Amino acid sequence: xxxxxxxxxxxxxxxxxxxxxxxxxxxxxxxxxxxxxxxxxxxxxxxxxxxxxxxxxxxxxxxxxxxxxxxxxxxxxxxxxxxxxxxxxxxxxxxxxxxxxxxxxxxxxxxxxxxxxxxxxxxxxxxxxxxxxxxxxxxxxxxxxxxxxxxxxxxxxxxxxxxxxxxxxxxxxxxxxxxxxxxxxxxxxxxxxxxxxxxxxxxxxxxxxxxxxxxxxxxxxxxxxxxxxxxxxxxxxxxxxxxxxxxxxxxxxxxxxxxxxxxxxxxxxxxxxxxxxxxxxxxxxxxxxxxxxxxxxxxxxxxxxxxxxxxxxxxxxxxxxxxxxxxxxxxxxxxxxxxxxxxxx
Amino acid sequence: xxxxxxxxxxxxxxxxxxxxxxxxxxxxxxxxxxxxxxxxxxxxxxxxxxxxxxxxxxxxxxxxxxxxxxxxxxxxxxxxxxxxxxxxxxxxxxxxxxxxxxxxxxxxxxxxxxxxxxxxxxxxxxxxxxxxxxxxxxxxxxxxxxxxxxxxxxxxxxxxxxxxxxxxxxxxxxxxxxxxxxxxxxxxxxxxxxxxxxxxxxxxxxxxxxxxxxxxxxxxxxxxxxxxxxxxxxxxxxxxxxxxxxxxxxxxxxxxxxxxxxxxxxxxxxxxxxxxxxxxxxxxxxxxxxxxxxxxxxxxxxxxxxxxxxxxxxxxxxxxxxxxxxxxxxxxxxxxxxxxxxxxx
Numbered sequence: 001x002x003x004x005x006x007x008x009x010x011x012x013x014x015x016x017x018x019x020x021x022x023x024x025x026x027x028x029x030x031x032x033x034x035x036x037x038x039x040x041x042x043x044x045x046x047x048x049x050x051x052x053x054x055x056x057x058x059x060x061x062x063x064x065x066x067x068x069x070x071x072x073x074x075x076x077x078x079x080x081x082x083x084x085x086x087x088x089x090x091x092x093x094x095x096x097x098x099x100x101x102x103x104x105x106x107x108x109x110x111x112x113x114x115x116x117x118x119x120x121x122x123x124x125x126x127x128x129x130x131x132x133x134x135x136x137x138x139x140x141x142x143x144x145x146x147x148x149x150x151x152x153x154x155x156x157x158x159x160x161x162x163x164x165x166x167x168x169x170x171x172x173x174x175x176x177x178x179x180x181x182x183x184x185x186x187x188x189x190x191x192x193x194x195x196x197x198x199x200x201x202x203x204x205x206x207x208x209x210x211x212x213x214x215x216x217x218x219x220x221x222x223x224x225x226x227x228x229x230x231x232x233x234x235x236x237x238x239x240x241x242x243x244x245x246x247x248x249x250x251x252x253x254x255x256x257x258x259x260x261x262x263x264x265x266x267x268x269x270x271x272x273x274x275x276x277x278x279x280x281x282x283x284x285x286x287x288x289x290x291x292x293x294x295x296x297x298x299x300x301x302x303x304x305x306x307x308x309x310x311x312x313x314x315x316x317x318x319x320x321x322x323x324x325x326x327x328x329x330x331x332x333x334x335x336x337x338x339x340x341x342x343x344x345x
Numbered sequence: 346x347x348x349x350x351x352x353x354x355x356x357x358x359x360x361x362x363x364x365x366x367x368x369x370x371x372x373x374x375x376x377x378x379x380x381x382x383x384x385x386x387x388x389x390x391x392x393x394x395x396x397x398x399x400x401x402x403x404x405x406x407x408x409x410x411x412x413x414x415x416x417x418x419x420x421x422x423x424x425x426x427x428x429x430x431x432x433x434x435x436x437x438x439x440x441x442x443x444x445x446x447x448x449x450x451x452x453x454x455x456x457x458x459x460x461x462x463x464x465x466x467x468x469x470x471x472x473x474x475x476x477x478x479x480x481x482x483x484x485x486x487x488x489x490x491x492x493x494x495x496x497x498x499x500x501x502x503x504x505x506x507x508x509x510x511x512x513x514x515x516x517x518x519x520x521x522x523x524x525x526x527x528x529x530x531x532x533x534x535x536x537x538x539x540x541x542x543x544x545x546x547x548x549x550x551x552x553x554x555x556x557x558x559x560x561x562x563x564x565x566x567x568x569x570x571x572x573x574x575x576x577x578x579x580x581x582x583x584x585x586x587x588x589x590x591x592x593x594x595x596x597x598x599x600x601x602x603x604x605x606x607x608x609x610x611x612x613x614x615x616x617x618x619x620x621x622x623x624x625x626x627x628x629x630x631x632x633x634x635x636x637x638x639x640x641x642x643x644x645x646x647x648x649x650x651x652x653x654x655x656x657x658x659x660x661x662x663x664x665x666x667x668x669x670x671x672x673x674x675x676x677x678x679x680x681x682x683x684x685x686x687x688x689x690x
Contacts, residue, residue: 029391033593034500035429035577036395036490043388046374049472050381051487053440057479084380095398095485127394134402140440140485142396145381155379232380248378 002103005132013104014130017111023124025090027146030126037126039091041146048145048152050081056136064180064187067106069209071113074139077235079121080213080288082145084233086153086221089121089145089213094128097138110139121215151227153292158230158249162293162314165228167217167307169261170238171277174284175269176201176208182273203265211288217307218290224301231292237283240335241291243321249293252319255312255333258326282323283336347448350477358449359475362456368469370435372491375471382471384436386491393490393497395426401481409525409532412451414554416458419484422580424466425558425633427490429578431498431566434466434490434558439473442483455484466560496572498637503575503594507638507659510573512562512652514606515583516622519629520614521546521553527618548610556633562652563635569646576637582628585680586636588666594638597664600657600678603671627668628681 005013018032027045030038041047052074054060060070075092082089094114098107118125123143158164180187183196198205214233221228230245238255246253260281270277293314294302302308312324321333350358363377372390375383386392397419399405405415420437427434439459443452463470468488503509525532528541543550559578566573575590583600591598605626615622638659639647647653657669666678 030499035426036393036432036488038430038497039392039394040494041386041388041392043386047384047386047392047489048381049384049436049438049487049489051438051440051472051474051485053442053474053476053483053485055442055476055478055483058442058477081380085383087381091394093394093396093487095396097398097400097403097483127396129396129398131398131400132403133400135480138398138400138442138483138485140396140398140483142394142438142487143381144392144394149385152383154375 002105005098005102005104005107008104010130013107014128016104017107018125021125024122025124027090028124028126031124032127037091037093039144044148045146046149046152048082048085048087048147049142050078051140051142052078054139056138062137064184065209067109068113071110072117072210074141075114075117075123076211076213077288078141078143079117079123080233080235082143083213083215083218084231084290085145085147086151086218086228086231087145087147089123089143091124091126091144092118093142094125095140096128096130097133098130099133099135099137102137121213153228153231155230155232155245156248158245158251158293158314159295160251160314160316161296162229163296163299163302163310164242164253164255164293164312164314165302165308166234166238166261166289166291166311167214168287168289169263169266170234170287170289171270171280171284172204172207172263172266173211173286174280175266176204177286178273179204179269180208201265201269203263204269208286211286213288214290220305220307224305226294226298226301228292228294231290234287234289234291235285237285237336238291239282239333243333243335245291245293246321250317252315252317253312253321254315254324256324259309259311261309346450348450350443350447350449350452353449355475358452359473361449362452363470366470369467370469372435373469373471376469377472382436382438384489389493390491391494391497393427393430393432393492394487395423396485396487397423399484401483407482409529410554412454413458416455417462417555419486420459420462420468421556421558422633423486423488424462424468425578425580427488428558428560428563429576429635430490430492431496431563431573431576432490432492434468434488436469436471436489437463438487439470440485441473441475442478443475444478444480444482447482466558498573498576500575500577500590501593503590503596503638503659504640505596505659505661506641507574508641508644508647508655509587509598509600509638509657509659510647510653511579511583511606511634511636511656512559513632513634514608514611515579515632515634516615516625516629517549517552517608517611518556518631519625520611521549522631523618524549524614525553546610546614548608549614553631556631558633559635565650565652569650571639571643571646573637573639576635579632579634579636580630582630582681583636584627584678588678588680590636590638591666595662597660597662598657598666599660599669601669604654604656606654
């Protein structure tokens, strides 16, 4: 079934998609339906704002990304930015630009993914905008979060001798993308009769198609009374993000290749594609893991946190930022992460 | 001079465009440069959030809209939504999707317009996202504002016997658009040698290309101790917005044709184009004027406010929403405003 969006119109579509939305955050005073949403917080809580613009053909390829997954991921990547401030996401606004090739049912699928993410992370949808587009699908999400002032973690607080830590594992989402690209001909029916070869690769696919934000890590750190000195989420690749923290904190760092957390499926896929798995872990992007620094005195506590790996340490700025390989060589870290505005070389 | 955006890359472009930004709002604690912006307000202040997505070919036509004007307008239409809640805009985030046909200088012009609007309205730019796009220009702006809880005006507070008021005049921006469309062949050089005929039409052009948000009206109402019972801004046309207020407030209304505020240039242009000027005022859209209701007891006070016109009154819901023509006939109001998701008939 494919219902043309024009049968509903802008207001009809918004009403249809936001029907039955319930708010769970006490800070949400008024959500969808007026010129603006209204929020209210106690004075000790600061408000966090982050925004992401996702464009078809640049950030996602609908030949292999189901719309529901896309909706889920679009919301979650914004939550990830709020957790990266050591905050809690509380509201989002969702703006959609939709071309005629999309039906009401397509938008329902996309919105179902966004709503599912919001339910799982206890986030309210408080507003947005829906319009037609000449070409393709545009998704713009702004996420609002909160944190007590003294808990907020910026990128610029890393100190010499701090430990550098990362959650989860790296490079898997990038390998999932490579796999999807490889199987694209099969998925689009160009090679009829064949089946995409996804067996034993479920983890890297899920990391690409349905990433999660690391709320669990933020909670574990809080329970262990660990306050990171600097933190950000890894969306453009570990190298790029480590450089951001070091530049903004005016420090250097050493990252040890042997300590990089890499999943078995990531390693296998890199092998299959004849790619260097360390390069994938450093520059792959879309990991949505947390990269953070903690004081050396937290060594024992941080070693006990499940899902966190110590990958290196902060140094004086003069020492620069380097990867230390298994054989002890040092290579300067470079931001080769995914950058849609830079030409590929 | 045209510098390719790829020479700067995503982070370089953002750094370049946001260089030298200064914050003037006390609520801005941290702006551009981290995973999220950080805001802080006293408890008595509530936070307002609104967002707009503008797509090339749907919301603007760069053959006759200068990029600086586009930037200015993109920001101002968001401020207008915050004023429509009886609030004050304080911060925006700016996300841009840019195709290869745009240069760094183009983005500077667009951003210069956004920055100018922010300076004039004392709004801080606190974040955003910049990415490449496959086609055309995408602008997504989220505006954050504030208001004391008891001052916020929703759409749903209109009461029977309230007076219905509008600021400024209506239909001018729509007439400006018609004029630009008429002169487009000249502007694009298709009819070489001719000059676009804009003499005596400066006002309607400015209303289309460089609208302002009615901060002045909000300030005058506050000075006169008038608290509207319902309010919204007119972006889709008076009819459409009056119906929103009446539906949400569960009331009806009467709007008097003879009281509709219409500028001389709007009337002349409608005449030239053989269009009904009342229809333009009712359905034109993009006026960014304020439509609001006040208690009957404020009649004397509201009559003295410069730039506000009494256009009708609120009724019982059973009476529906109607326009009363000069000869006393009643016509049901219909939302025929500009709606990019509905097919044109």
